[in-house]
Every structure is written in C-alpha cells, then in structure tokens.
Amino acid sequence: MDLMSSSSGKAVVMSNIVKVxxxxxxxLRGVNFELSKGEIHGLLGENGAGKTTLMKILSGxxxxxxxxxxxxxxxVVLKSxxxxxxxxxxxxxQHLSLVPVFTGYENIxxxxxGVKPSRKDVExxxxxxxxxxxxxxxxxDLPLGVRQRIxxxxxxxxxxxxxxxxxxxxxxxxxxxxxxxxSLRVLKEYGKTIVFxxxxxxxxxxxxxxxxxxxxxxxxxxxxxxxTNPVELAKMMVGREVVFSIEKTPKEPQGDALKVEDLWxxxxxxxxxxxxxxxxxxxxxxxxxxxVEGNGQTELVEAIAGLRNVVRGRIYLDNVDITYKHxxxxxxxxxxxxxxxxxxxxxxxxxxxxxxxxxxxxxxxAFVSKLLSIKWSEARKHADRIVKKFDILVKSLDSPVKxxxxxxxxxxxxxxxxxKEPKVVVAAQPTRGLxxxxxxxxxxxxxxxxxxxKAVLLVSSDLDEVLTLSDRVAVMYEGKIMGVVDPSRVxxxxxxxxxxxxxxxxxxxxxxx
Amino acid sequence: MSAYxxxxxxxxxxxxxxxxxxxxxxxxxxFLLGALLIAWGGYDPxxxxxxxxxxxLNVSDPYYIAMTLSFTTPVMLTALTFAVxxxxxxxxxxxxxxxYMGALGAIMVASLKLPPTLYLPLAILVGSLxxxxxxxxxxxxxxxxxxxxxxxxxxxxxxxFWIVEYARVYVYFNPLRAxxxxxxxxxxxxxxxxxxxxxxxxxxxxxxxxxxxxxxxWNTRLGYNIRVTxxxxxxxxxxxxxxxxxxxYAFVLGGLVSGLAGVLEICGRPPEYAITTGAxxxxxxxxxxxxxxxxxxxxxxxxIPASIVIGMLSAGSRGMQIRAGVPLELVKGVxxxxxxxxxxxxxxxMLKRIKLKRSLRGVEGA
Numbered sequence: 082m083d084l085m086s087s088s089s090g091k092a093v094v095m096s097n098i099v100k101v102x103x104x105x106x107x108x109l110r111g112v113n114f115e116l117s118k119g120e121i122h123g124l125l126g127e128n129g130a131g132k133t134t135l136m137k138i139l140s141g142x143x144x145x146x147x148x149x150x151x152x153x154x155x156x157v158v159l160k161s162x163x164x165x166x167x168x169x170x171x172x173x174x175q176h177l178s179l180v181p182v183f184t185g186y187e188n189i190x191x192x193x194x195g196v197k198p199s200r201k202d203v204e205x206x207x208x209x210x211x212x213x214x215x216x217x218x219x220x221x222d223l224p225l226g227v228r229q230r231i232x233x234x235x236x237x238x239x240x241x242x243x244x245x246x247x248x249x250x251x252x253x254x255x256x257x258x259x260x261x262x263x264s265l266r267v268l269k270e271y272g273k274t275i276v277f278x279x280x281x282x283x284x285x286x287x288x289x290x291x292x293x294x295x296x297x298x299x300x301x302x303x304x305x306x307x308x309t310n311p312v313e314l315a316k317m318m319v320g321r322e323v324v325f326s327i328e329k330t331p332k333e334p335q336g337d338a339l340k341v342e343d344l345w346x347x348x349x350x351x352x353x354x355x356x357x358x359x360x361x362x363x364x365x366x367x368x369x370x371x372x373v374e375g376n377g378q379t380e381l382v383e384a385i386a387g388l389r390n391v392v393r394g395r396i397y398l399d400n401v402d403i404t405y406k407h408x409x410x411x412x413x414x415x416x417x418x419x420x421x422x423x424x425x426x427x428x429x430x431x432x433x434x435x436x437x438x439x440x441x442x443x444x445x446x447a448f449v450s451k452l453l454s455i456k457w458s459e460a461r462k463h464a465d466r467i468v469k470k471f472d473i474l475v476k477s478l479d480s481p482v483k484x485x486x487x488x489x490x491x492x493x494x495x496x497x498x499x500x501k502e503p504k505v506v507v508a509a510q511p512t513r514g515l516x517x518x519x520x521x522x523x524x525x526x527x528x529x530x531x532x533x534x535k536a537v538l539l540v541s542s543d544l545d546e547v548l549t550l551s552d553r554v555a556v557m558y559e560g561k562i563m564g565v566v567d568p569s570r571v572x573x574x575x576x577x578x579x580x581x582x583x584x585x586x587x588x589x590x591x592x593x594x
Numbered sequence: 595m596s597a598y599x600x601x602x603x604x605x606x607x608x609x610x611x612x613x614x615x616x617x618x619x620x621x622x623x624x625f626l627l628g629a630l631l632i633a634w635g636g637y638d639p640x641x642x643x644x645x646x647x648x649x650x651l652n653v654s655d656p657y658y659i660a661m662t663l664s665f666t667t668p669v670m671l672t673a674l675t676f677a678v679x680x681x682x683x684x685x686x687x688x689x690x691x692x693x694y695m696g697a698l699g700a701i702m703v704a705s706l707k708l709p710p711t712l713y714l715p716l717a718i719l720v721g722s723l724x725x726x727x728x729x730x731x732x733x734x735x736x737x738x739x740x741x742x743x744x745x746x747x748x749x750x751x752x753x754x755f756w757i758v759e760y761a762r763v764y765v766y767f768n769p770l771r772a773x774x775x776x777x778x779x780x781x782x783x784x785x786x787x788x789x790x791x792x793x794x795x796x797x798x799x800x801x802x803x804x805x806x807x808x809x810x811x812w813n814t815r816l817g818y819n820i821r822v823t824x825x826x827x828x829x830x831x832x833x834x835x836x837x838x839x840x841x842x843y844a845f846v847l848g849g850l851v852s853g854l855a856g857v858l859e860i861c862g863r864p865p866e867y868a869i870t871t872g873a874x875x876x877x878x879x880x881x882x883x884x885x886x887x888x889x890x891x892x893x894x895x896x897x898i899p900a901s902i903v904i905g906m907l908s909a910g911s912r913g914m915q916i917r918a919g920v921p922l923e924l925v926k927g928v929x930x931x932x933x934x935x936x937x938x939x940x941x942x943x944m945l946k947r948i949k950l951k952r953s954l955r956g957v958e959g960a
Binding site: 386388407408409412418420422425426427428429430431432436440441443444449452453454455457 | 825
C-alpha cells in the first residue's frame with residue numbers, strides 16, 4: 082500500500098511556501114513539502130538552500146510570506162513556537178537552547194505550564210526511547226551529545242508528534258551519532274515523525290525513509306531513500322545553472338607560496354575541527370576550498386592567519402615557517418586576509434573609513450611615527466586612494482563604516498588588503514551577502530591577483546564561486562580534505578559527493594566519475 | 595589645522611545637537627525635582643538656587659569661579675578613567691579606590707625626609723603608580739580569569755578604603771590632629787592660583803592630563819588599539835593587536851590618571867594637604883567622575899565642560915547652606931537628583947552602543 086496517497090497518513094503538508102526576509106533576501110520560492118506519519122524524512126541541501134528557514138516556519142519561529150500549512154489535515158496559521166508545540170511540532174536547533182547552570186531535569190521541565198512531569202515520568206520516558214541522560218548534573222558539565230539528548234527529551238515530554246532536528250550530528254562523535262540514530266529509529270516505532278535536516282549524504286542514506294532535496298529555495302525533488310543513491314542525491318543537491326562565467330587565461334603557477342602540512346586545529350567547543358590537512362598554494366594560482374560550512378574551513382583559515390592556535394602541523398609562507406608567528410608578523414611577511422565576517426572581524430563598525438583603512442596596518446611605519454602616534458594625514462591619503470581605486474561609495478571619509486552598504490564595506494576590506502602588496506591572499510567567503518555587481522567585481526579582482534602572480538586561497542561555501550574561479554579545488558568534510566580536483570575536468574556529482582562525505586577514491590569506486 | 599576644525603564642525607551633526615537639547619531638558623528636570631525636594635523640606639527653592647548660582651558662577655568675584663574650578667580638578671581625572679574604560683569596552687568603576695591609593699602614595703612620600711624639590715615629583719610618581727597598580731589588579735583579574743570588572747573594581751574600592759583608613763590611624767597619623775594624617779610639607783604643595791581660594795596649579799595639571807589622554811586615545815597606536823578592542827574583540831585580534839593586553843593597558847592608564855587625582859587632592863588643596871577621617875575629603879570623587887564622563891559622552895575633551903556641573907554643585911552647596919539655610923543632607927539630595935538627571939541622556943547613548951556591540955557579537959543566523 083502506498084502510504085503517501087492516503088491523506089490521513091500525512092502529518093504535515095506545507096503548500097507553496099514563500100519566504101522573503103525583510104532585507105529582501107528570498108529564502109523560499111514556493112516550496113511544497115509533505116511529511117507522512119511515522120517516517121524519518123531527510124531534508125537535504127547546501128548552505129542557503131532554505132532547509133532551516135522552511136523548518137523554522139513549520140515550528141512557528143518564522144512567518145511565511147505566502148503559503149499554507151496543514152497539520153493532521155486541518156489548515157493552521159502558526160502564531161509562535163509555543164503554538165506549534167501545542168500542535169505537536171517541536172524543533173531542536175543547531176545551537177542548543179538549554180540553560181547551562183540548570184540540571185538536565187530542570188531544563189527538561191522548564192517552561193511547562195501546569196503540572197510538570199515528575200522525575201519518574203522523565204526517567205521512564207528515557208528508558209522507553211533509549212535516550213539516557215543524567216538528570217541531576219548541570220548541563221554545562223555535560224558533553225554536547227548528552228546535551229542534545231536532553232534537548233530532544235525536552236521536546237518529547239511536551240508530547241510532540243513531529244520532531245525536527247537541525248543538523249543534529251554537527252558536533253557529535255561517530256559513536257554519539259550512531260546512538261542518536263538508534264534512538265531515532267525507536268522514536269519512529271512509537272509513531273513519531275522526524276525531520277532530519279542535513280547536508281551529509283551518508284547520514285541521510287543511513288537513517289531516513291524519504292529525502293527531500295532543496296536548492297536555492299526550491300524543491301528539487303522528493304525521493305524514497307531505498308530507491309536512490311548518493312550519486313543521484315549529490316547531483317540534485319549541487320546541480321547548478323552557471324550564473325556568469327569569467328574569462329580566465331591559462332597560467333603556469335610556480336613555487337609554493339603557502340604550504341600547509343598535516344595541520345590540526347581545535348574548534349571553540351574543544352573538538353578537533355581540522356584533522357590533518359595538507360595542501361599547497363602556488364604563485365599564480367587560485368586554490369579553492371569547497372565544502373559545506375562548518376566542516377573546519379573557518380578554523381583552517383584562522384589558523385593560517387594566526388588567530389587560532391595550531392595543535393599540530395606546520396604552515397609555511399613563501400618557505401618561511403609561520404606556524405607560531407604572531408598575526409602582525411604574518412601580515413608583514415606578505416599575508417593579506419579577507420575574513421569571512423566583515424561586520425565583526427574585518428571592520429570596526431563604529432569607526433570611520435579612514436580609521437578602518439589602516440586596520441591591520443597600524444604596525445606599518447608608513448602610518449605610525451617614531452613616537453607611536455598615528456599619521457592621520459597619511460591614513461587619510463591611503464583611505465582616499467582605496468576609495469577612488471575601488472570605486473567605493475562613501476558620504477565622507479569620516480563617516481562610520483556602518484553607514485556603508487555591505488558591498489562597499491567589502492570593497493573597503495578587499496581594497497585595504499590588496500593595498501598591502503601581498504604575496505598570498507586568503508579570502509574567506511569574499512562575496513557573501515553581496516549583490517551581483519559587487520560579487521562580480523570582487524571575483525574579477527581575485528582573478529587579476531592570480532594573473533599578477535599572487536597566490537590566492539579562496540574558501541567559499543558558494544560552489545559556483547569556487548568552481549569558476551579556482552585552478553584547483555579541495556573539498557573539506559569534517560575537518561579533512563576529501564580530495565583535490567581540477568574543476569574543469571570534474572563533474573558536479575563528484576564535488577557533491579565529496580561535500581557529502583565521500584573521498585575522491587570512494588567516489589571513483591562508486592562510479593561517480 | 596583648518597581642515598581639522600572644519601571636520602570637527604561637520605561632526606556637529608543633528609545627533610550632537612539633539613544630545614545638547616537632551617542635556618538642557620535633563621538639567622531642567624533635575625533642577626525641578628531638586629526644587630520639589632527643597633520645598634518638601636520647608637525651604638525656599640528659588641532662594642536656594644539663587645544662592646547656588648551666586649556662589650559658584652558669580653563672575654564679579656574670582657573667588658567663586660576659582661572654587662568651582664577647584665572642585666572640577668579631581669572629577670575631570672576620575673571621569674577620564676571611566677571614559678578610557680568605555681572606549682576599551684569596559685565598565686570600569688574603580689576610580690574611587692584608585693583615588694584613595696593615589697592620595698596614600700602622596701602621604702607616604704610626605705612622611706619621608708627628602709630634599710625639598712623631590713616631594714612633588716616623587717608624590718606624583720608614587721601616587722600615580724599606586725593608582726595604576728590598582729587598575730592593573732582589576733585588569734589582571736579580567737585578563738587571566740575573565741572576572742567582571744564591575745565586581746572586581748567595587749571590591750578593590752573597599753580594599754583601598756580600608757588600607758587608607760588603617761594607614762591613617764596606625765602609620766601616618768598626625769600626632770597633633772587625631773582626625774587626619776600628616777600633611778604634605780610646604781615644598782611639596784602646588785601653588786595657589788587665586789589667592790584665598792582653593793584653586794591651585796593642580797587644575798592646570800588636571801587639564802593637561804586630559805589633553806594628553808585625549809591625544810593618546812585618538813592619535814596613538816595604543817589608543818587606536820584600545821578603541822578597536824572596545825568596538826570589537828574580533829576586529830582587534832584580526833588587526834594583529836592583542837586585545838587582552840590592550841584591555842590591560844586601558845585599566846592601567848585609567849588607574850594612573852585617578853591615582854594622580856588622589857595626589858593632586860593632597861598636594862593641591864588647602865587647608866588640609868592630608869587625608870581626613872574616613873577619607874571624607876576623597877570619598878565620592880570616583881563616582882562623581884562616572885557621572886561627569888556620562889554627561890560628556892565619555893569623550894575626554896567634553897569632560898572638561900561636563901565637570902563644571904559637578905564643580906558648580908560642590909562650590910554652590912556652601913552658599914545653599916549658608917544663605918538659604920538648606921541643611922547639608924538636603925543639599926546632597928538635590929545634587930544627586932541633578933547629577934542623575936544629567937547623566938541619563940549620556941547613559942542611554944552608551945547603552946545603545948553596547949546593544950549594537952551585543953548584536954554584533956550575537957549568534958550568526960542559520
């Protein structure tokens with residue numbers, strides 16, 4: 082019998098959902114999504130595909146711009162997260178929302194109105210579904226996997242029927258992941274419906290019954306897990322229309338500008354984020370690092386810039402060992418760095434264009450006199466040169482940079498970094514959040530740098546960007562490099578599969594090439 | 595220079611004008627509330643305020659203006675401590691204790707047998723360093739153990755208070771006058787500018803210090819790093835600065851300045867030139883500085899005019915007592931109401947900045 086055809090078997094139907102954010106970003110463009118009762122449904126897609134937005138709408142956290150939602154057959158307008166909870170829909174977020182100093186039990190019953198479930202009730206529930214967690218220990222002292230179980234239990238004591246998990250395995254060890262999957266299957270036996278948001282193909286293949294793939298705010302398709310394979314899923318996930326192409330002349334790169342050897346770096350959570358990464362970037366090439374965000378790229382880049390300690394391994398800049406050098410010394414050795422977060426890191430928002438034009442250049446004798454006072458007149462000329470050369474729209478050089486548009490802010494950052502006459506440019510998500518014009522401008526600059534014989538390390542979760550700009554591409558997954566490929570000679574399925582956790586050799590074995 | 599001035603003028607935008615307007619409103623509200631308090635106490639508010647103004651801002655007799663300025667001397671410096679903290683992203687309220695330590699340093703030097711010319715420079719050196727040390731301790735707590743500076747500086751304020759009390763009673767007591775310590779010997783005293791008043795050269799030193807700190811914050815690499823750190827820890831780190839060390843420097847700089855305020859209260863204020871019982875001639879200077887800094891939008895140069903408010907209220911309080919008969923307790927109440935009202939606009943301005951910073955620090959959206 083086909084469960085999907087009987088309307089009574091549907092836990093949730095979302096129809097023609099459109100979501101436009103206040104800043105004009107279109108996150109969802111008419112999404113149809115169905116959940117059958119008692120299934121584990123994978124929601125697969127790249128960053129920005131709209132997975133989390135769609136589920137935030139279903140859990141009442143966001144209001145759709147357009148579209149209808151049916152829960153158990155009747156139409157609903159979700160007013161809030163607690164409204165969705167009362168209808169039996171609960172979401173466990175990627176960033177857990179527990180009170181650190183409260184115990185497991187206190188967190189689980191926090192906010193329940195009326196009669197709170199007793200400790201006994203919670204213990205019984207834990208036994209039933211196989212999610213064990215200590216109830217009397219402050220949550221901050223527990224490992225992440227256990228905290229997540231508490232968060233799931235918190236939903237279960239509220240009797241949710243539909244449990245949404247947003248990238249639940251991101252911070253879990255392989256063993257914790259296996260345990261989580263076991264519990265999910267038990268919950269399924271108890272008739273719970275589970276949405277599993279992920280970008281990891283293997284995990285989607287392993288635990289789900291059906292999979293819906295989203296791309297750029299649209300549903301690419303819904304397939305039965307038993308009737309699909311990773312190659313097909315990868316193709317659905319990354320299949321792309323080329324937005325624009327860039328003229329790139331062939332170039333013979335030479336010499337190692339940046340070399341990374343067996344690098345290990347820790348994340349803020351104390352887990353290993355980069356696990357033995359090695360690669361080299363040569364003068365006159367763009368080396369791209371692709372991959373879904375959160376797979377260690379941020380930590381890798383911060384380690385190269387000296388903002389994060391290296392646990393093991395070596396970093397060389399033009400044959401100088403910079404592994405333990407201070408950030409400012411790396412800059413003076415010829416490193417330029419465009420960080421991924423321009424609002425928090427690359428600029429001081431309350432400061433003026435002039436002041437920001439020398440951020441990270443305040444060590445340079447061109448801007449500082451012997452008495453350590455800043456030569457503001459030099460800084461002003463410098464800012465003026467950048468603004469003119471890169472065509473940055475500013476009201477005045479004294480306006481705070483927070484008054485600039487995102488594109489102009491980024492141009493200021495890029496202009497400042499290029500003004501250093503660097504040997505190596507590390508560009509992390511250089512076009513994120515920019516409009517088409519600014520994006521194209523910055524991409525062309527990166528190509529020009531390559532043509533001028535500089536080495537560019539480009540880290541981006543925008544696959545189009547990495548594939549069109551780079552001469553070589555490495556794909557990162559869970560802190561490791563799955564393989565290095567020539568983007569002009571590789572199919573997008575191969576890249577997609579590597580992004581989903583298969584090494585290049587495994588992909589070849591599965592016939593993905 | 596003229597380009598610089600025109601830039602300054604262009605900065606006097608709508609925002610600054612509206613701030614000025616808010617300050618005027620706040621002052622009116624403060625004086626109105628104070629008037630209610632005076633009337634409630636059974637005194638004449640109009641006579642009280644007339645005496646207040648007449649004995650503080652009266653230009654016909656230089657004595658009154660001199661007194662007002664003499665009261666602004668220490669609070670300019672303690673305001674500077676708070677302002678530097680705010681620029682570094684701190685809520686440093688340790689000026690109070692640093693003033694005590696600075697004064698203690700001056701008295702320590704006063705107790706020594708020295709060549710006469712050495713008293714003053716040594717007092718300034720020792721007192722400032724003791725204040726700086728007090729800032730350093732709070733800074734180290736913050737840097738090493740991430741102790742909130744509000745908590746640590748309040749505690750350090752009390753520790754300084756009792757150290758000074760102990761020193762007053764057991765170490766540097768004045769054998770002839772039990773209620774105070776020994777005084778700074780005359781060679782170590784700063785000359786009086788307006789005869790008969792309490793305005794000494796300390797006012798000029800105070801002004802010069804404000805200008806120097808302004809220069810440090812706006813025109814040196816250290817100041818630049820302090821301001822970047824105050825806006826964004828991540829941006830500071832990215833720029834190659836060490837935000838932890840920079841924060842420490844901001845604490846020490848603040849401590850040095852308030853330490854100097856303590857020294858100047860000993861070397862530059864007749865008739866005592868000493869620390870009196872319960873540090874009564876020092877108590878509250880650090881906290882008044884917070885209000886002054888807030889009124890001056892935590893900008894070193896705006897602190898100079900903002901300090902006049904405190905100076906006026908302090909100088910005029912005697913007039914209110916003597917001429918209008920308002921008792922001291924009520925005068926203090928009125929002062930408090932006016933200062934709080936005046937600080938409200940600056941405080942909300944600062945909260946807005948903090949909110950912006952928090953939102954920058956917030957969790958990235960999925």
